[in-house]
Amino acid sequence: MEAQVSVVPPATVEQSPVNARSCIRMKDSPAPQGARDERPVAASGAAAEHPKRSDDATAGGAKLRETETTIGSRPPAVRRVSGAKRRIRLPGARNEREIGKNDPMHPDTWLISQGRPTELGDPLNFQPTMASNFRLPGERYYNRTEGTETSGALEQLIGGLEGGRSLAFSTGMAAVATVFGALPVGSTLAIPEDPYHATNGLAVEGEEQGRWTVLRLDLADTDAWISAAGTADLLWVETPANPLMTVADLPAICAAPRKQGCIVAVDGTFATPLVQKPLALGADISMHSATKFIGGHSDLMAGVLTVTDDTIYDDLWNRRVRNGTTIGGLEAFLAIRGARTLALRMERSMANAGILAERLEGHSQIARVRYPGLASHDTHDHAAKFMDGFGAMMSLEVEGTGERASAVVEHTQIINNATSLGGIESTWERRALIPGQETMPPTLIRFSVGCENVDDLWADITAALDATG
Ligand SMILES: Cc1ncc(COP(=O)(O)O)c(C=O)c1O
Numbered sequence: 001m002e003a004q005v006s007v008v009p010p011a012t013v014e015q016s017p018v019n020a021r022s023c024i025r026m027k028d029s030p031a032p033q034g035a036r037d038e039r040p041v042a043a044s045g046a047a048a049e050h051p052k053r054s055d056d057a058t059a060g061g062a063k064l065r066e067t068e069t070t071i072g073s074r075p076p077a078v079r080r081v082s083g084a085k086r087r088i089r090l091p092g093a094r095n096e097r098e099i100g101k102n103d104p105m106h107p108d109t110w111l112i113s114q115g116r117p118t119e120l121g122d123p124l125n126f127q128p129t130m131a132s133n134f135r136l137p138g139e140r141y142y143n144r145t146e147g148t149e150t151s152g153a154l155e156q157l158i159g160g161l162e163g164g165r166s167l168a169f170s171t172g173m174a175a176v177a178t179v180f181g182a183l184p185v186g187s188t189l190a191i192p193e194d195p196y197h198a199t200n201g202l203a204v205e206g207e208e209q210g211r212w213t214v215l216r217l218d219l220a221d222t223d224a225w226i227s228a229a230g231t232a233d234l235l236w237v238e239t240p241a242n243p244l245m246t247v248a249d250l251p252a253i254c255a256a257p258r259k260q261g262c263i264v265a266v267d268g269t270f271a272t273p274l275v276q277k278p279l280a281l282g283a284d285i286s287m288h289s290a291t292k293f294i295g296g297h298s299d300l301m302a303g304v305l306t307v308t309d310d311t312i313y314d315d316l317w318n319r320r321v322r323n324g325t326t327i328g329g330l331e332a333f334l335a336i337r338g339a340r341t342l343a344l345r346m347e348r349s350m351a352n353a354g355i356l357a358e359r360l361e362g363h364s365q366i367a368r369v370r371y372p373g374l375a376s377h378d379t380h381d382h383a384a385k386f387m388d389g390f391g392a393m394m395s396l397e398v399e400g401t402g403e404r405a406s407a408v409v410e411h412t413q414i415i416n417n418a419t420s421l422g423g424i425e426s427t428w429e430r431r432a433l434i435p436g437q438e439t440m441p442p443t444l445i446r447f448s449v450g451c452e453n454v455d456d457l458w459a460d461i462t463a464a465l466d467a468t469g
Contacts, residue, residue, distance in 0.1 A: 107274055108343035110160055115153035115336055126153045128333035144326045151332040155304075157339055158294065161273045162286050162306040165313050167320055168332060172269065172289025173198050174325035175303030178316055179234070179265050179285060181323070183212055187233040190215040190225065196242045196267065197436035203236075219246040220379050222253065229256035229264070237283070238267040239276070240383070243395045243431050243446040245370040247379040251386050254282030263312070269293070269422075270393045274346055279308055281386060285316075292422025293392070296338035296345055300331045345424055345451055349392035352457060353449040357394050359458055365465045367443065368397040392449045393421060395431070402442035404468055405430045409445055411464035414456055421448035426457060 105113075116124055129148035133141065140146040147155070151168045159166035169175040180202050183189060189212045191203050207214045215232060217224045219241050225248065229235060239248040254264055265285035266278035272293045278286040288294055290302035307313050320326055327335070357371035369376075372383035373390030383390055398405045409417040415426040419434065428447040432440040449457070 107161055111157065111342055112340055114160060115157040125336070126150045126333070129329040131329065143329070144324055145321050147326050148329045148332065150329050150336070151327050154290075154302075154327070154332045154336050154339070157336060158273060158288075158290075158304050159306055162279055163277065164279045164286065164306040164308040166304050166306040167313070167316055168290070168327040168335070169303035169305070169320060169325045170327055170331070171301045171325075172287070172291055172303035173202075174320075174323070175287050175289075175305045176267070177202060178305065178319045178323060178325060179236075179263075179287065180206065181319055182315055183234055185211050187212040188215060188228075188231060189213070189234050189236060190217055190228040190232040191236045192217060192219040192238050192241055192246070192248075194219075194241060194244050194246075195236070195238045196269075197434070199236070199238065199267070201436065219248045220382075222249040225249075225253045226256040229253065229258045229262055231259055233259070233262055235262065235264045236267065237264065238269075240270040240372055240391060240393065242270060242393075243437075243440065243444065245270075245372060245377070245393065245395055247372050247377075247383040247387070249379075249382045249385070250276070250278060250283070251281050254278070271387060271391050272342065272346060272422075273306075274343060275350075275387050275389045275391055277388075279306065284309060284312060289422075290335050290339075291420065293346065294339050294342060294422075295335050296342060296422060296424055297334070298418075298420060298423035298425065298427075300334040300338070302327050302331050302335045346389070346392065348451040349424075349449050350389045352451070352454045353392045353394060354390065355454050356447075356449060356457060356461070360394075360396055360461070363462075363465065365399050365469055366396055367399050370395040393447070394449065395444050395446050397441055397443045398445065398465070400443065400468075402430065402432060405443040405445055406433070407468040408464045411467050412460045413463075414452055414460040415447075415450075421446070423448065424451045426450035426452060 115126070116122075117126055126149050129143075129150045131148060132143050140148065147168065154168050155166040158168075167175075169178065176199050180189070183206075189203060189206070191199065191214060193216045194200075195203070203212075203214050206212050212233075215228050217228060219225075219237075219239065225235060225237070235253065237248050237250065237253060239250060240246065250266065258264075263285065264278075264283045265287060266276075266283045267287045267289075268276045268278055269287070269289040269292050273286070273288065284307060286306045288304045290304050291300060294304070295302060305316055307316065353371065354373050357369050357374050360366045361369045361374060361376065371377060371390065371394035372380055372387070374380060377383070398408055409415075409428050409430050412428070415428050417429060418427045419429050421427060426447070426449055428445050431437050431444050431446045432442050
Protein backbone atom coordinates (compact mmCIF):
# COMPACT_ATOMS: atom_id res chain seq x y z
CA MET A 1 0.00 0.00 0.00
CA GLU A 2 2.97 2.30 0.01
CA ALA A 3 2.79 5.36 -2.15
CA GLN A 4 4.52 4.58 -5.39
CA VAL A 5 6.66 7.10 -7.13
CA SER A 6 5.31 8.12 -10.46
CA VAL A 7 7.60 7.44 -13.35
CA VAL A 8 7.22 10.28 -15.76
CA PRO A 9 8.83 11.33 -19.03
CA PRO A 10 12.39 12.61 -19.16
CA ALA A 11 13.03 16.16 -18.13
CA THR A 12 12.95 18.00 -21.38
CA VAL A 13 11.42 21.34 -22.08
CA GLU A 14 8.10 20.85 -23.71
CA GLN A 15 6.96 23.50 -26.12
CA SER A 16 3.47 23.47 -24.80
CA PRO A 17 1.15 26.20 -25.94
CA VAL A 18 1.18 29.25 -23.77
CA ASN A 19 -1.90 29.61 -21.70
CA ALA A 20 -3.02 33.19 -21.84
CA ARG A 21 -4.65 33.22 -18.48
CA SER A 22 -3.01 35.49 -16.01
CA CYS A 23 -3.98 33.79 -12.80
CA ILE A 24 -5.01 30.48 -11.46
CA ARG A 25 -8.55 30.49 -12.70
CA MET A 26 -9.92 33.37 -10.87
CA LYS A 27 -11.19 35.15 -13.95
CA ASP A 28 -12.13 32.86 -16.70
CA SER A 29 -12.45 29.29 -15.71
CA PRO A 30 -15.72 27.53 -15.00
CA ALA A 31 -17.43 28.59 -11.83
CA PRO A 32 -17.91 25.89 -9.27
CA GLN A 33 -21.57 25.20 -8.81
CA GLY A 34 -22.10 25.26 -5.13
CA ALA A 35 -19.01 23.66 -3.78
CA ARG A 36 -15.66 22.86 -5.25
CA ASP A 37 -14.63 22.71 -8.86
CA GLU A 38 -15.81 19.38 -10.14
CA ARG A 39 -13.54 19.16 -13.13
CA PRO A 40 -12.07 15.69 -13.42
CA VAL A 41 -8.55 15.44 -12.17
CA ALA A 42 -5.76 13.49 -13.72
CA ALA A 43 -4.86 10.10 -12.43
CA SER A 44 -1.96 9.72 -10.08
CA GLY A 45 1.28 10.72 -11.65
CA ALA A 46 -0.30 12.51 -14.56
CA ALA A 47 0.46 15.80 -12.91
CA ALA A 48 4.02 15.60 -14.12
CA GLU A 49 3.27 14.74 -17.69
CA HIS A 50 4.00 18.17 -19.16
CA PRO A 51 7.49 18.85 -18.00
CA LYS A 52 7.64 22.52 -18.84
CA ARG A 53 10.40 24.11 -16.82
CA SER A 54 9.95 27.38 -15.07
CA ASP A 55 13.46 27.68 -13.75
CA ASP A 56 16.56 28.14 -15.82
CA ALA A 57 18.82 27.11 -12.99
CA THR A 58 17.87 23.53 -13.56
CA ALA A 59 19.27 21.06 -15.98
CA GLY A 60 18.36 21.83 -19.51
CA GLY A 61 16.00 24.45 -18.19
CA ALA A 62 14.84 26.92 -20.77
CA LYS A 63 13.94 30.24 -19.25
CA LEU A 64 10.36 31.20 -19.80
CA ARG A 65 9.87 34.24 -21.88
CA GLU A 66 8.87 37.30 -19.94
CA THR A 67 5.41 37.29 -21.38
CA GLU A 68 4.86 33.64 -20.88
CA THR A 69 2.66 32.52 -18.11
CA THR A 70 3.06 29.21 -16.41
CA ILE A 71 -0.59 28.74 -15.68
CA GLY A 72 -1.83 25.39 -16.69
CA SER A 73 1.67 24.05 -17.12
CA ARG A 74 2.80 21.14 -15.09
CA PRO A 75 5.59 20.78 -12.60
CA PRO A 76 8.79 19.59 -14.17
CA ALA A 77 9.28 16.00 -15.01
CA VAL A 78 10.51 14.09 -12.06
CA ARG A 79 12.02 10.79 -12.89
CA ARG A 80 13.23 8.02 -10.71
CA VAL A 81 16.74 6.94 -11.32
CA SER A 82 17.05 3.26 -11.80
CA GLY A 83 18.10 1.69 -8.53
CA ALA A 84 17.29 4.75 -6.47
CA LYS A 85 16.15 3.71 -3.04
CA ARG A 86 13.84 6.39 -1.83
CA ARG A 87 10.17 6.10 -2.44
CA ILE A 88 8.13 9.11 -1.78
CA ARG A 89 5.59 11.19 -3.60
CA LEU A 90 7.44 13.68 -5.67
CA PRO A 91 6.25 17.09 -6.75
CA GLY A 92 3.30 16.69 -9.01
CA ALA A 93 2.36 13.30 -7.69
CA ARG A 94 -0.99 12.76 -6.09
CA ASN A 95 -1.58 11.24 -2.72
CA GLU A 96 -3.39 8.06 -3.45
CA ARG A 97 -4.12 7.46 0.17
CA GLU A 98 -6.05 10.49 1.17
CA ILE A 99 -7.47 10.02 4.59
CA GLY A 100 -10.93 8.59 4.57
CA LYS A 101 -10.98 8.10 0.82
CA ASN A 102 -9.19 4.95 -0.08
CA ASP A 103 -8.64 3.23 3.20
CA PRO A 104 -9.73 3.44 6.78
CA MET A 105 -6.45 4.75 8.20
CA HIS A 106 -7.04 7.27 10.94
CA PRO A 107 -5.35 10.66 10.78
CA ASP A 108 -3.22 9.99 13.87
CA THR A 109 -1.90 6.77 12.31
CA TRP A 110 -1.35 8.53 9.02
CA LEU A 111 0.77 11.19 10.66
CA ILE A 112 2.96 8.62 12.33
CA SER A 113 3.28 6.07 9.57
CA GLN A 114 3.52 8.04 6.32
CA GLY A 115 6.25 10.11 4.73
CA ARG A 116 8.98 7.60 5.54
CA PRO A 117 11.61 5.78 3.48
CA THR A 118 10.50 2.24 2.84
CA GLU A 119 13.46 0.21 1.59
CA LEU A 120 15.24 -2.40 3.67
CA GLY A 121 18.19 -0.76 5.36
CA ASP A 122 16.71 2.71 5.20
CA PRO A 123 16.52 4.81 8.32
CA LEU A 124 12.96 5.27 9.55
CA ASN A 125 12.99 8.95 8.73
CA PHE A 126 14.08 10.99 5.77
CA GLN A 127 17.11 12.94 6.79
CA PRO A 128 17.15 16.72 6.40
CA THR A 129 18.41 17.10 2.85
CA MET A 130 20.76 20.05 2.87
CA ALA A 131 21.16 20.70 -0.83
CA SER A 132 20.66 23.44 -3.34
CA ASN A 133 21.24 21.28 -6.38
CA PHE A 134 21.43 17.62 -7.37
CA ARG A 135 23.70 15.59 -9.60
CA LEU A 136 22.13 14.89 -13.00
CA PRO A 137 20.40 13.06 -14.42
CA GLY A 138 18.18 12.41 -11.45
CA GLU A 139 14.79 12.93 -10.01
CA ARG A 140 15.49 16.42 -8.75
CA TYR A 141 17.48 19.31 -10.17
CA TYR A 142 17.30 22.29 -7.88
CA ASN A 143 15.86 22.69 -4.42
CA ARG A 144 13.88 25.86 -5.10
CA THR A 145 12.17 24.10 -7.97
CA GLU A 146 11.39 20.55 -6.88
CA GLY A 147 12.23 20.79 -3.21
CA THR A 148 13.95 17.83 -1.58
CA GLU A 149 12.86 14.38 -0.55
CA THR A 150 12.38 15.83 2.93
CA SER A 151 9.98 18.51 1.76
CA GLY A 152 8.29 15.94 -0.49
CA ALA A 153 7.69 13.77 2.57
CA LEU A 154 6.18 16.72 4.44
CA GLU A 155 3.91 17.45 1.48
CA GLN A 156 2.80 13.86 1.35
CA LEU A 157 2.03 13.87 5.05
CA ILE A 158 -0.02 17.06 5.07
CA GLY A 159 -1.58 16.48 1.65
CA GLY A 160 -2.93 13.12 2.69
CA LEU A 161 -4.29 14.57 5.90
CA GLU A 162 -6.07 17.38 4.11
CA GLY A 163 -7.31 15.29 1.19
CA GLY A 164 -5.34 17.07 -1.50
CA ARG A 165 -1.87 17.91 -2.79
CA SER A 166 0.36 20.09 -0.69
CA LEU A 167 3.12 22.57 -1.37
CA ALA A 168 5.45 23.51 1.46
CA PHE A 169 6.70 27.06 1.81
CA SER A 170 9.37 28.83 3.81
CA THR A 171 6.80 30.57 6.04
CA GLY A 172 3.07 30.85 6.43
CA MET A 173 3.15 34.35 4.95
CA ALA A 174 5.03 33.07 1.91
CA ALA A 175 2.07 30.76 1.35
CA VAL A 176 -0.47 33.57 1.85
CA ALA A 177 1.45 35.91 -0.46
CA THR A 178 1.61 33.21 -3.11
CA VAL A 179 -2.17 32.96 -3.21
CA PHE A 180 -2.65 36.73 -3.18
CA GLY A 181 0.00 37.05 -5.88
CA ALA A 182 -2.15 34.95 -8.19
CA LEU A 183 -4.87 37.59 -8.24
CA PRO A 184 -4.89 39.53 -11.48
CA VAL A 185 -4.97 43.31 -11.38
CA GLY A 186 -8.50 44.56 -10.95
CA SER A 187 -9.65 41.67 -8.80
CA THR A 188 -11.88 41.79 -5.78
CA LEU A 189 -10.57 40.20 -2.62
CA ALA A 190 -12.80 39.46 0.36
CA ILE A 191 -11.09 39.17 3.75
CA PRO A 192 -12.31 39.18 7.35
CA GLU A 193 -12.50 42.53 9.09
CA ASP A 194 -9.76 41.46 11.48
CA PRO A 195 -7.53 38.92 9.77
CA TYR A 196 -4.03 38.04 10.88
CA HIS A 197 -2.30 41.40 10.75
CA ALA A 198 0.34 40.49 8.15
CA THR A 199 -2.38 39.13 5.88
CA ASN A 200 -4.18 42.42 6.33
CA GLY A 201 -0.93 44.21 5.49
CA LEU A 202 -0.73 42.35 2.18
CA ALA A 203 -4.33 43.22 1.39
CA VAL A 204 -3.79 46.88 2.22
CA GLU A 205 -0.62 47.10 0.17
CA GLY A 206 -2.26 45.64 -2.91
CA GLU A 207 -5.25 47.90 -2.43
CA GLU A 208 -3.02 50.98 -2.21
CA GLN A 209 -1.19 49.92 -5.35
CA GLY A 210 -4.51 49.60 -7.17
CA ARG A 211 -4.04 45.88 -7.69
CA TRP A 212 -7.35 44.86 -6.15
CA THR A 213 -10.39 46.04 -4.27
CA VAL A 214 -10.79 44.71 -0.76
CA LEU A 215 -14.12 43.76 0.78
CA ARG A 216 -13.80 43.57 4.56
CA LEU A 217 -16.46 41.30 5.96
CA ASP A 218 -17.58 40.35 9.42
CA LEU A 219 -16.53 36.72 9.69
CA ALA A 220 -19.71 35.89 11.58
CA ASP A 221 -21.92 37.45 8.90
CA THR A 222 -22.43 34.41 6.70
CA ASP A 223 -24.83 36.23 4.37
CA ALA A 224 -22.16 38.82 3.62
CA TRP A 225 -19.72 36.08 2.60
CA ILE A 226 -22.32 34.27 0.54
CA SER A 227 -23.07 37.48 -1.27
CA ALA A 228 -19.35 38.22 -1.77
CA ALA A 229 -18.91 34.82 -3.40
CA GLY A 230 -20.99 36.17 -6.24
CA THR A 231 -18.75 39.17 -6.86
CA ALA A 232 -15.27 38.49 -5.50
CA ASP A 233 -12.38 36.66 -7.14
CA LEU A 234 -10.90 35.39 -3.89
CA LEU A 235 -12.60 34.75 -0.56
CA TRP A 236 -9.86 34.61 2.05
CA VAL A 237 -11.50 33.00 5.06
CA GLU A 238 -9.33 32.90 8.16
CA THR A 239 -11.13 30.71 10.64
CA PRO A 240 -10.94 30.62 13.59
CA ALA A 241 -9.71 34.19 13.39
CA ASN A 242 -6.52 35.45 14.98
CA PRO A 243 -6.94 36.73 17.68
CA LEU A 244 -10.69 37.34 18.05
CA MET A 245 -11.55 33.65 17.60
CA THR A 246 -14.59 34.14 15.40
CA VAL A 247 -15.48 31.00 13.48
CA ALA A 248 -16.91 31.35 9.98
CA ASP A 249 -19.74 29.14 8.77
CA LEU A 250 -17.37 27.42 6.39
CA PRO A 251 -19.79 24.86 4.94
CA ALA A 252 -22.28 27.60 4.04
CA ILE A 253 -19.62 29.88 2.57
CA CYS A 254 -18.02 27.12 0.52
CA ALA A 255 -21.38 26.04 -0.83
CA ALA A 256 -22.41 29.53 -1.95
CA PRO A 257 -22.89 30.06 -5.69
CA ARG A 258 -19.74 31.75 -6.93
CA LYS A 259 -18.71 34.22 -9.53
CA GLN A 260 -16.95 32.40 -12.32
CA GLY A 261 -13.42 31.60 -11.23
CA CYS A 262 -13.91 32.67 -7.62
CA ILE A 263 -11.52 30.85 -5.31
CA VAL A 264 -12.24 30.09 -1.67
CA ALA A 265 -9.06 29.86 0.39
CA VAL A 266 -9.08 29.04 4.10
CA ASP A 267 -6.38 29.96 6.58
CA GLY A 268 -7.00 27.23 9.14
CA THR A 269 -3.81 27.75 11.11
CA PHE A 270 -5.66 28.02 14.44
CA ALA A 271 -7.63 24.83 13.83
CA THR A 272 -4.97 22.52 12.31
CA PRO A 273 -5.83 20.02 9.56
CA LEU A 274 -7.09 17.64 12.24
CA VAL A 275 -9.82 19.90 13.55
CA GLN A 276 -11.00 21.50 10.33
CA LYS A 277 -11.08 20.12 6.76
CA PRO A 278 -11.66 23.01 4.37
CA LEU A 279 -11.15 20.99 1.20
CA ALA A 280 -13.73 18.43 2.22
CA LEU A 281 -16.16 21.30 2.77
CA GLY A 282 -15.59 22.62 -0.73
CA ALA A 283 -12.79 25.17 -0.35
CA ASP A 284 -10.20 25.33 -3.13
CA ILE A 285 -7.16 26.07 -1.01
CA SER A 286 -6.33 25.15 2.56
CA MET A 287 -3.51 27.17 4.09
CA HIS A 288 -1.58 26.61 7.30
CA SER A 289 1.27 28.35 8.96
CA ALA A 290 3.20 25.19 9.82
CA THR A 291 5.27 27.38 12.10
CA LYS A 292 2.44 26.83 14.57
CA PHE A 293 0.70 23.57 15.48
CA ILE A 294 2.07 21.43 12.65
CA GLY A 295 5.67 22.19 13.67
CA GLY A 296 4.53 22.31 17.26
CA HIS A 297 7.79 23.15 19.01
CA SER A 298 8.39 26.84 18.29
CA ASP A 299 11.59 26.03 16.44
CA LEU A 300 10.84 26.50 12.75
CA MET A 301 9.11 28.66 10.15
CA ALA A 302 7.03 27.03 7.43
CA GLY A 303 3.77 27.26 5.52
CA VAL A 304 1.66 24.79 3.56
CA LEU A 305 -0.95 25.19 0.83
CA THR A 306 -3.09 22.19 -0.07
CA VAL A 307 -5.41 22.03 -3.06
CA THR A 308 -7.44 19.51 -4.99
CA ASP A 309 -7.43 21.18 -8.40
CA ASP A 310 -4.46 20.44 -10.64
CA THR A 311 -4.53 23.80 -12.37
CA ILE A 312 -4.39 25.65 -9.09
CA TYR A 313 -1.64 23.35 -7.88
CA ASP A 314 0.43 23.98 -10.98
CA ASP A 315 0.03 27.72 -10.75
CA LEU A 316 0.98 27.83 -7.08
CA TRP A 317 3.90 25.49 -7.77
CA ASN A 318 5.23 27.82 -10.44
CA ARG A 319 4.74 30.85 -8.23
CA ARG A 320 6.70 29.17 -5.47
CA VAL A 321 9.54 28.58 -7.91
CA ARG A 322 9.53 32.16 -9.12
CA ASN A 323 9.13 33.74 -5.69
CA GLY A 324 11.81 31.52 -4.20
CA THR A 325 9.69 30.49 -1.24
CA THR A 326 10.29 26.75 -1.16
CA ILE A 327 10.78 25.34 2.33
CA GLY A 328 14.34 24.49 3.42
CA GLY A 329 15.47 20.94 4.13
CA LEU A 330 16.02 21.38 7.85
CA GLU A 331 12.68 23.09 8.33
CA ALA A 332 10.92 20.33 6.42
CA PHE A 333 12.61 17.74 8.62
CA LEU A 334 11.56 19.58 11.77
CA ALA A 335 8.02 20.05 10.49
CA ILE A 336 7.71 16.31 9.87
CA ARG A 337 9.14 15.60 13.30
CA GLY A 338 6.55 17.91 14.78
CA ALA A 339 3.66 16.63 12.67
CA ARG A 340 4.23 13.08 13.89
CA THR A 341 2.84 14.09 17.27
CA LEU A 342 0.24 16.58 16.07
CA ALA A 343 -2.69 14.37 17.05
CA LEU A 344 -1.26 13.63 20.47
CA ARG A 345 -0.46 17.25 21.13
CA MET A 346 -3.84 18.46 19.93
CA GLU A 347 -5.64 15.94 22.09
CA ARG A 348 -3.90 17.23 25.21
CA SER A 349 -3.82 20.92 24.39
CA MET A 350 -7.48 20.98 23.31
CA ALA A 351 -8.50 19.21 26.51
CA ASN A 352 -6.46 21.74 28.49
CA ALA A 353 -7.98 24.63 26.55
CA GLY A 354 -11.54 23.46 27.22
CA ILE A 355 -10.92 23.16 30.95
CA LEU A 356 -9.09 26.46 31.21
CA ALA A 357 -11.69 28.33 29.14
CA GLU A 358 -14.43 27.23 31.53
CA ARG A 359 -12.41 28.07 34.61
CA LEU A 360 -11.38 31.44 33.23
CA GLU A 361 -14.96 32.26 32.29
CA GLY A 362 -15.95 31.74 35.91
CA HIS A 363 -13.07 33.80 37.35
CA SER A 364 -13.97 37.18 38.80
CA GLN A 365 -10.88 38.86 37.34
CA ILE A 366 -11.66 37.82 33.77
CA ALA A 367 -14.01 40.07 31.81
CA ARG A 368 -14.37 37.91 28.71
CA VAL A 369 -13.16 34.61 27.27
CA ARG A 370 -13.30 33.95 23.55
CA TYR A 371 -13.07 30.21 22.94
CA PRO A 372 -15.18 28.48 20.26
CA GLY A 373 -15.91 25.59 22.61
CA LEU A 374 -17.76 27.77 25.10
CA ALA A 375 -21.52 27.89 24.67
CA SER A 376 -21.25 31.64 25.27
CA HIS A 377 -18.94 32.12 22.27
CA ASP A 378 -20.64 34.19 19.57
CA THR A 379 -19.92 31.65 16.80
CA HIS A 380 -19.96 28.48 18.89
CA ASP A 381 -22.74 27.14 16.66
CA HIS A 382 -20.57 27.43 13.57
CA ALA A 383 -17.72 25.64 15.29
CA ALA A 384 -19.96 22.88 16.61
CA LYS A 385 -21.36 22.36 13.13
CA PHE A 386 -18.20 21.33 11.33
CA MET A 387 -15.07 21.42 13.51
CA ASP A 388 -13.80 18.27 15.12
CA GLY A 389 -13.00 19.84 18.48
CA PHE A 390 -12.51 23.51 19.24
CA GLY A 391 -8.77 23.98 19.01
CA ALA A 392 -6.25 25.09 21.56
CA MET A 393 -6.37 28.85 21.02
CA MET A 394 -8.35 31.37 23.00
CA SER A 395 -8.34 35.04 23.87
CA LEU A 396 -9.21 36.46 27.26
CA GLU A 397 -9.70 39.95 28.54
CA VAL A 398 -8.68 40.67 32.10
CA GLU A 399 -10.49 43.13 34.33
CA GLY A 400 -8.65 46.43 34.58
CA THR A 401 -6.23 48.16 32.27
CA GLY A 402 -3.86 47.20 29.51
CA GLU A 403 -1.01 47.64 31.97
CA ARG A 404 -2.60 45.07 34.21
CA ALA A 405 -2.88 42.66 31.27
CA SER A 406 0.82 43.20 30.56
CA ALA A 407 1.64 42.50 34.19
CA VAL A 408 -0.35 39.25 34.05
CA VAL A 409 1.48 37.87 31.02
CA GLU A 410 4.83 38.90 32.46
CA HIS A 411 4.13 37.25 35.78
CA THR A 412 3.57 33.64 34.75
CA GLN A 413 6.33 31.11 35.32
CA ILE A 414 5.09 28.28 33.10
CA ILE A 415 3.20 30.12 30.39
CA ASN A 416 5.70 31.97 28.23
CA ASN A 417 5.11 35.61 27.46
CA ALA A 418 5.84 35.27 23.77
CA THR A 419 4.21 35.78 20.42
CA SER A 420 3.38 32.96 18.03
CA LEU A 421 1.39 29.90 18.96
CA GLY A 422 0.84 26.22 18.51
CA GLY A 423 3.82 24.97 20.48
CA ILE A 424 3.85 22.14 22.97
CA GLU A 425 4.62 24.86 25.47
CA SER A 426 1.95 27.40 26.41
CA THR A 427 2.46 30.96 25.26
CA TRP A 428 0.46 34.11 25.68
CA GLU A 429 0.85 37.75 24.89
CA ARG A 430 -0.96 41.03 25.18
CA ARG A 431 -2.05 41.44 21.62
CA ALA A 432 -2.47 45.22 21.44
CA LEU A 433 1.29 45.57 21.96
CA ILE A 434 2.02 43.88 18.64
CA PRO A 435 2.67 46.34 15.80
CA GLY A 436 -0.40 46.28 13.57
CA GLN A 437 -2.63 45.07 16.40
CA GLU A 438 -3.08 48.35 18.25
CA THR A 439 -6.82 48.29 17.63
CA MET A 440 -7.29 45.11 19.64
CA PRO A 441 -9.01 45.45 23.03
CA PRO A 442 -6.27 46.77 25.34
CA THR A 443 -6.66 44.01 27.91
CA LEU A 444 -6.88 41.16 25.40
CA ILE A 445 -4.44 38.32 25.94
CA ARG A 446 -4.08 35.73 23.20
CA PHE A 447 -3.42 32.36 24.75
CA SER A 448 -1.97 29.33 22.98
CA VAL A 449 -2.62 26.45 25.33
CA GLY A 450 0.11 23.86 25.43
CA CYS A 451 0.46 20.32 26.73
CA GLU A 452 1.53 20.98 30.31
CA ASN A 453 -0.52 19.65 33.21
CA VAL A 454 -3.71 21.68 33.26
CA ASP A 455 -3.64 22.19 37.02
CA ASP A 456 -0.14 23.65 36.82
CA LEU A 457 -1.32 26.01 34.10
CA TRP A 458 -4.30 27.03 36.18
CA ALA A 459 -2.12 27.63 39.24
CA ASP A 460 0.19 29.75 37.09
CA ILE A 461 -2.71 31.81 35.76
CA THR A 462 -4.42 32.37 39.09
CA ALA A 463 -1.12 33.32 40.74
CA ALA A 464 -0.63 35.97 38.03
CA LEU A 465 -4.17 37.27 38.44
CA ASP A 466 -3.82 37.38 42.23
CA ALA A 467 -0.46 39.14 42.09
CA THR A 468 -1.68 41.83 39.73
CA GLY A 469 -5.24 42.39 41.02
C1 LIG B 1 -3.63 32.81 11.29
C2 LIG B 1 -2.24 33.02 10.79
N1 LIG B 1 -2.01 32.99 9.47
C3 LIG B 1 -0.77 33.17 8.97
C4 LIG B 1 0.31 33.42 9.79
C5 LIG B 1 1.65 33.64 9.21
O1 LIG B 1 2.50 32.55 9.45
P1 LIG B 1 4.08 32.69 9.55
O2 LIG B 1 4.39 33.46 10.78
O3 LIG B 1 4.55 31.27 9.56
O4 LIG B 1 4.53 33.42 8.32
C6 LIG B 1 0.10 33.49 11.17
C7 LIG B 1 1.21 33.76 12.08
O5 LIG B 1 1.01 33.99 13.27
C8 LIG B 1 -1.21 33.26 11.68
O6 LIG B 1 -1.47 33.30 12.99
